[in-house]
Amino acid sequence: MASRTQELMKILENEPAYRLKQIEKAWFDVGINSYDEITTLPKDLREKLKQFPWLSLEVHTELKSREDNTRKFLFKLADDNLIEMVLMGRKNLKEGATDESPDRYTICISSQAGCPMKCLFCATGKGGFKRHLSAEEIIDQYRFAARILAKENNRVANIVMMGQGEPLLNYDNVKRALNVILANTDLGETKITVSTAGVPHAMEKLLTDDDFPPVRWALSLHSAIEESRHAIMPSHKKGFLDWLVDWAKRYREKFPSRTHYIGFEYIMLSGTNDDERHLQALIKLCKKMPYFRVNLIPYNKISDPADPTPEIALPEDPGFKVFERTPPELIEHWHESLMAAGFTSTIRYSQGQDIAAACGQLRNKIK
Numbered sequence: 001m002a003s004r005t006q007e008l009m010k011i012l013e014n015e016p017a018y019r020l021k022q023i024e025k026a027w028f029d030v031g032i033n034s035y036d037e038i039t040t041l042p043k044d045l046r047e048k049l050k051q052f053p054w055l056s057l058e059v060h061t062e063l064k065s066r067e068d069n070t071r072k073f074l075f076k077l078a079d080d081n082l083i084e085m086v087l088m089g090r091k092n093l094k095e096g097a098t099d100e101s102p103d104r105y106t107i108c109i110s111s112q113a114g115c116p117m118k119c120l121f122c123a124t125g126k127g128g129f130k131r132h133l134s135a136e137e138i139i140d141q142y143r144f145a146a147r148i149l150a151k152e153n154n155r156v157a158n159i160v161m162m163g164q165g166e167p168l169l170n171y172d173n174v175k176r177a178l179n180v181i182l183a184n185t186d187l188g189e190t191k192i193t194v195s196t197a198g199v200p201h202a203m204e205k206l207l208t209d210d211d212f213p214p215v216r217w218a219l220s221l222h223s224a225i226e227e228s229r230h231a232i233m234p235s236h237k238k239g240f241l242d243w244l245v246d247w248a249k250r251y252r253e254k255f256p257s258r259t260h261y262i263g264f265e266y267i268m269l270s271g272t273n274d275d276e277r278h279l280q281a282l283i284k285l286c287k288k289m290p291y292f293r294v295n296l297i298p299y300n301k302i303s304d305p306a307d308p309t310p311e312i313a314l315p316e317d318p319g320f321k322v323f324e325r326t327p328p329e330l331i332e333h334w335h336e337s338l339m340a341a342g343f344t345s346t347i348r349y350s351q352g353q354d355i356a357a358a359c360g361q362l363r364n365k366i367k
């Protein structure tokens with residue numbers, strides 16, 4: 001299926017180059033709701049554009065958390081594939097903010113429908129890979145969120161690409177989507193975090209590709225021991241960790257700014273990657289790394305009996321495993337040990353657990 005960009009390019013073939021920019025700008029104007037309303041375009045062009053839906057996705061289901069300010073949207077794409085986006089809201093706590101100040105939302109967006117990486121702990125991979133998202137399908141998740149939040153006088157403050165999919169396997173579309181979002185919103189590059197399980201050839205390309213915007217990167221580490229990382233992340237290639245340290249040094253040279261740290265993500269899986277040996281291996285790896293932070297992540301159990309979505313977890317599936325959560329005291333011990341060793345470490349507290357919107361739970365599941 002040709003993406004809308006390709007179809008647009010065809011229509012714009014004989015138009016001046018700035019037409020595409022005009023269209024993209026209008027996409028982000030929450031006051032405009034159809035191509036016909038883009039009055040900067042000639043009438044015949046508006047007519048031709050009418051063949052495109054204004055948004056490339058429609059809401060299939062919306063779930064609201066009862067526990068916190070989290071909302072999950074299940075979207076249907078033109079070919080009936082389903083993807084998810086999560087909105088996580090928090091009060092504006094900045095100095096001078098009042099109760100009336102807009103809530104600040106982090107939106108978690110997807111880069112693929114499904115995912116081919118097959119990490120053992122993640123529900124998305126279990127459902128298999130469907131296809132890459134087009135740049136528009138990525139952009140439109142933002143546009144959708146911005147529109148509903150604008151109606152509530154709230155705003156998108158951050159984007160994390162941590163929904164379904166591996167962004168670096170969809171390099172060109174992710175790149176175009178990020179560039180279009182950055183060009184048409186007031187979000188700065190460091191308000192966007194893209195998370196990867198680690199795709200070396202694409203990460204190499206990032207260092208020489210000046211058109212890829214300098215967003216912030218998160219690296220799903222989950223173990224600093226090769227064999228155990230491979231056991232939970234089948235995409236892990238031998239030698240990855242040494243290569244990663246070297247890559248991080250080159251990344252640091254290219255992006256020396258204070259805001260460009262690498263965010264290591266480490267899901268704590270009881271009895272799998274949370275013993276003293278793993279902690280020491282992580283500290284050893286950290287000592288070699290130039291500039292990073294460690295985010296310790298409590299595992300979101302996908303087959304919790306209280307979870308209204310039991311069929312997500314089929315333990316007999318060899319490509320998927322139900323783990324136990326690391327006790328909070330042990331996570332705390334890791335956190336303190338990392339801090340004592342001189343590294344910045346945080347613990348992620350998940351939102352949206354009750355609607356299967358927390359990390360690793362995104363699997364097109366409807367209550």
Ligand code: SAH
Nearest residue numbers: 122162166195196197220265299300359360
């Ligand atoms: N493919 C990319 C983007 C997906 S987001 C990547 O792997 O980074 C992946 C992140 O989701 C992980 O780093 C982790 O932070 C989170 N995650 C996945 N499964 C999880 C689970 N069961 N519990 C908690 N976090 C999970």
